[in-house]
Amino acid sequence: MKVLIVDDERLARAELNQLLKEHQDIEVVGEAKNVDEAIEMLNSIQVDLVFLDIQMPEKNGFDLLEALPACPEVVFVTAYDEYAIKAFDVNALDYLLKPVDPNRLKETLDKLRNRISISDEGVTMADKQNRLGLSDRIFIKDGEKCWFVELEKVRMFESEGNYVKVHFENFRPLILRSLNNLEERLDNKSFFRANRKYIINLKWISRIENWFNGGLQVELREGEKVEISRRQAIKFKDLMSL
Amino acid sequence: MKTQIRIYWLVQLLGWLSYAMIIFLVLYADNKLNWEKISLLSLILILGILVSHSMRWVFKRFNFFNLKPNVLIPRLFLVAFVAALVFQIIYSTVGVYFNRTTDSESLLQFLIDVLLVMFLFVVWIIIYFSYHFVRKSRIEEIKNLQLSDSQKEIELQNLRTQLNPHFLFNALNSIRALIDLEPKLAKESVTKLSNILRNSLLFGRKETVTIEEECEFVKDYLDLEKVRFEERLGIAWEIAPNTTKELIPPLIIQTMVENAIKHGISNLKSGGLVRISTYSQDENLVLEVFNTGVLQTRVDTGVGILNAKRRLALLYGEHAKFDLFQLENEVVARITIKR
Numbered sequence: 001m002k003v004l005i006v007d008d009e010r011l012a013r014a015e016l017n018q019l020l021k022e023h024q025d026i027e028v029v030g031e032a033k034n035v036d037e038a039i040e041m042l043n044s045i046q047v048d049l050v051f052l053d054i055q056m057p058e059k060n061g062f063d064l065l066e067a068l069p070a071c072p073e074v075v076f077v078t079a080y081d082e083y084a085i086k087a088f089d090v091n092a093l094d095y096l097l098k099p100v101d102p103n104r105l106k107e108t109l110d111k112l113r114n115r116i117s118i119s120d121e122g123v124t125m126a127d128k129q130n131r132l133g134l135s136d137r138i139f140i141k142d143g144e145k146c147w148f149v150e151l152e153k154v155r156m157f158e159s160e161g162n163y164v165k166v167h168f169e170n171f172r173p174l175i176l177r178s179l180n181n182l183e184e185r186l187d188n189k190s191f192f193r194a195n196r197k198y199i200i201n202l203k204w205i206s207r208i209e210n211w212f213n214g215g216l217q218v219e220l221r222e223g224e225k226v227e228i229s230r231r232q233a234i235k236f237k238d239l240m241s242l
Numbered sequence: 243m244k245t246q247i248r249i250y251w252l253v254q255l256l257g258w259l260s261y262a263m264i265i266f267l268v269l270y271a272d273n274k275l276n277w278e279k280i281s282l283l284s285l286i287l288i289l290g291i292l293v294s295h296s297m298r299w300v301f302k303r304f305n306f307f308n309l310k311p312n313v314l315i316p317r318l319f320l321v322a323f324v325a326a327l328v329f330q331i332i333y334s335t336v337g338v339y340f341n342r343t344t345d346s347e348s349l350l351q352f353l354i355d356v357l358l359v360m361f362l363f364v365v366w367i368i369i370y371f372s373y374h375f376v377r378k379s380r381i382e383e384i385k386n387l388q389l390s391d392s393q394k395e396i397e398l399q400n401l402r403t404q405l406n407p408h409f410l411f412n413a414l415n416s417i418r419a420l421i422d423l424e425p426k427l428a429k430e431s432v433t434k435l436s437n438i439l440r441n442s443l444l445f446g447r448k449e450t451v452t453i454e455e456e457c458e459f460v461k462d463y464l465d466l467e468k469v470r471f472e473e474r475l476g477i478a479w480e481i482a483p484n485t486t487k488e489l490i491p492p493l494i495i496q497t498m499v500e501n502a503i504k505h506g507i508s509n510l511k512s513g514g515l516v517r518i519s520t521y522s523q524d525e526n527l528v529l530e531v532f533n534t535g536v537l538q539t540r541v542d543t544g545v546g547i548l549n550a551k552r553r554l555a556l557l558y559g560e561h562a563k564f565d566l567f568q569l570e571n572e573v574v575a576r577i578t579i580k581r
Binding site: 008009010011012014015018034036057058079080098099 | 408411412414415416418419420422423469470471472508509510511
């Protein structure tokens with residue numbers, strides 16, 4: 001596994017580096033001392049896992065994740081920001097407390113090895129000319145709450161002014177993006193622009209009905225109903241037919 | 243308590259004696275002095291003392307001292323009236339016995355006499371109670387002073403001995419990393435940390451320290467922070483030589499420096515400079531800590547600053563002030579102490 005360490009303190013990075021040397025399959029490919037450096041590195045080298053400090057000057061760990069199109073595997077390494085960790089749902093991520101305990105680090109890495117080997121079977125961004133596929137994860141921060149969401153769990157994106165509402169499970173957080181911008185980034189085999197207001201996940205469609213004016217209405221598995229405009233309906237039929 | 247009783251009897255005797263003396267002199271001047279008058283005068287003296295002493299017993303027995311004025315004053319008049327009545331009854335009874343050629347014995351005359359005597363007792367009561375209240379309020383004042391003094395002492399004690407646990411935590415983390423990477427520096431850092439702990443215990447017991455002592459402490463503190471922040475933390479000292487022996491509250495510069503790092507340097511990607519400056523200006527001693535950065539206008543300036551302000555107020559009252567402001571690209575924390 002290729003690992004990037006992001007922490008503003010050299011000693012903290014050096015120590016983690018030292019601890020990771022115990023693990024044969026881990027290769028530290030870079031160290032960044034702030035968010036901007038980290039973004040630069042993530043754009044130029046392939047990384048499987050990021051050890052990320054939350055408290056950093058000017059831009060913090062969350063800022064980094066929000067700036068990335070798709071979220072890499074992340075382990076938060078933090079001193080005492082338990083409240084920041086609590087922003088996440090249970091099991092959404094793993095985190096380590098400073099000073100890092102070698103045994104705890106080993107447990108974390110074991111869990112990650114499992115998860116990464118499973119998700120490798122899916123289709124990820126790299127295979128898709130930089131479009132986000134169903135097994136890619138995105139990081140969402142809405143106010144105090146944070147989520148890591150696999151795109152296959154997202155039923156639809158709904159435009160709300162300058163924001164987009166992300167529908168998954170029973171959450172509907174807002175992200176500061178335009179729907180057009182999102183449409184360009186999402187894999188168009190899985191996500192479909194139904195009309196001006198919605199992008200839907202094709203996997204979640206349960207029923208399709210004819211609608212007025214040659215449009216269609218689809219029902220998602222959670223009961224949401226979305227109209228497909230006439231113009232888009234033609235494309236939709238194209239896409240779905242053999 | 244013994245001296246209180248002695249004073250009471252002294253004033254009691256002197257008061258009645260001088261009253262009797264005045265009448266004696268008036269009679270003497272009028273050439274009306276005779277044995278009869280002298281024996282009546284002695285009677286006034288003895289009766290005065292006995293009756294007023296009984297009044298005192300009443301005051302004590304019914305705890306007049308804790309009554310509110312609106313309840314107390316009518317009761318005092320009542321007591322004075324009863325006392326005057328008793329006095330006058332005994333006096334005239336005995337007087338008739340002595341004085342065979344009685345004066346006018348009308349009821350009206352008797353009442354006038356009672357009121358005159360009552361006036362005497364009212365004066366007595368006023369003197370007695372004034373003395374009592376003045377003494378009581380002074381005792382309370384002293385008590386209050388002692389109380390607020392000990393409260394201040396306790397508060398100062400609490401404020402003084404606060405070494406931020408975050409600092410300890412960070413220092414220990416850094417040292418842990420150093421143990422493998424740079425054992426020699428690790429050892430030095432442990433020494434510095436124990437210096438800091440020793441001094442913070444020591445300083446906790448002192449009311450003031452010299453600027454020199456305080457700076458030694460801050461130096462150790464900054465050395466440890468430097469291990470953590472490395473090149474991101476720049477330090478500059480500008481201590482005017484004539485201020486090194488000046489006395490200041492312990493850990494006050496340290497508090498300012500800690501804030502400069504916490505709110506300034508640690509939020510800057512490429513770090514900055516912390517500048518410590520002390521100098522005298524007219525009659526004032528000025529302590530300043532500068533740090534690169536922008537003053538956050540958030541209200542929660544933190545416990546450290548509130549703590550420092552409180553300590554200055556307790557120690558110097560109006561004679562010290564604390565300012566926090568932006569000066570070009572630096573944030574300045576300034577303490578001015580009037581000497």
